Amino acid sequence: DIQMTQSPSSVCASVGDRVTITCRASQGISTVLVWYQVKSGRAPKLLISAASTLHTGVPSRFSGSGSGTDFTLTISSLQPEDFATYYCQQAYSFPVTFGQGTRLEIK
Amino acid sequence: QLQLQESGPGLVKPSQTLSLTCTVSGGSISISDYYWGWIRQPPGKGLEWIGGIHYTGRSIYNPSLMSRVAFSVDTSRNQFSLNLNSVTAADTAIYYCAGYITSSGWFDPWGQGTLVTVSS
Numbered sequence: 001d002i003q004m005t006q007s008p009s010s011v012c013a014s015v016g017d018r019v020t021i022t023c024r025a026s027q028g029i030s031t032v033l034v035w036y037q038v039k040s041g042r043a044p045k046l047l048i049s050a051a052s053t054l055h056t057g058v059p060s061r062f063s064g065s066g067s068g069t070d071f072t073l074t075i076s077s078l079q080p081e082d083f084a085t086y087y088c089q090q091a092y093s094f095p096v097t098f099g100q101g102t103r104l105e106i107k
Numbered sequence: 108q109l110q111l112q113e114s115g116p117g118l119v120k121p122s123q124t125l126s127l128t129c130t131v132s133g134g135s136i137s138i139s140d141y142y143w144g145w146i147r148q149p150p151g152k153g154l155e156w157i158g159g160i161h162y163t164g165r166s167i168y169n170p171s172l173m174s175r176v177a178f179s180v181d182t183s184r185n186q187f188s189l190n191l192n193s194v195t196a197a198d199t200a201i202y203y204c205a206g207y208i209t210s211s212g213w214f215d216p217w218g219q220g221t222l223v224t225v226s227s
């Protein structure tokens with residue numbers, strides 16, 4: 001199985017801050033990398049696919065980059081609604097695997 | 108737009124079978140490019156893909172759970188289901204249903220999740 005490792009596991013930040021989350025794959029996955037936003041009691045939301053393609057309706061303050069084994073999710077200017085847990089996911093090979101999540105908390 | 112909603116018991120006894128159903132609304136479950144899948148999140152842990160089923164009945168599984176998992180689909184009701192047998196406390200989790208788009212590799216949409224606790 002391909003292991004996905006996210007860092008940090010949690011981060012405290014303020015509204016307006018720029019935040020970067022990293023996801024590393026245990027082997028190369030090209031750009032077959034997806035990012036989700038998860039809030040308690042809500043349906044998880046697809047943010048970015050193919051490592052850098054913003055999903056329909058996702059604000060432009062979100063961006064993704066990377067290929068191979070190293071990927072990043074950046075939020076350029078945090079808004080109150082962005083405080084949530086973020087997960088990366090690879091679909092390069094089965095079984096599909098997720099990172100362990102990065103919890104973004106208000107400072 | 109497609110919406111998914113999980114339903115089923117919130118409490119299951121150890122050694123019994125966990126059964127959940129996901130109802131798809133806003134469109135047909137009979138979409139060739141979709142597998143209808145299940146993902147879970149144990150308390151304090153990350154997401155784990157369980158597997159999924161195509162409307163034709165073809166299934167895909169996470170090998171780690173394959174021996175205990177069965178999927179079914181009911182196209183007349185626009186529903187698909189998960190059965191996980193011989194459950195233990197380690198199966199306590201939020202269970203999400205989601206559509207998996209095979210050509211793209213992502214899950215969208217998702218249900219809001221349902222907490223299932225395994226306890227006597």
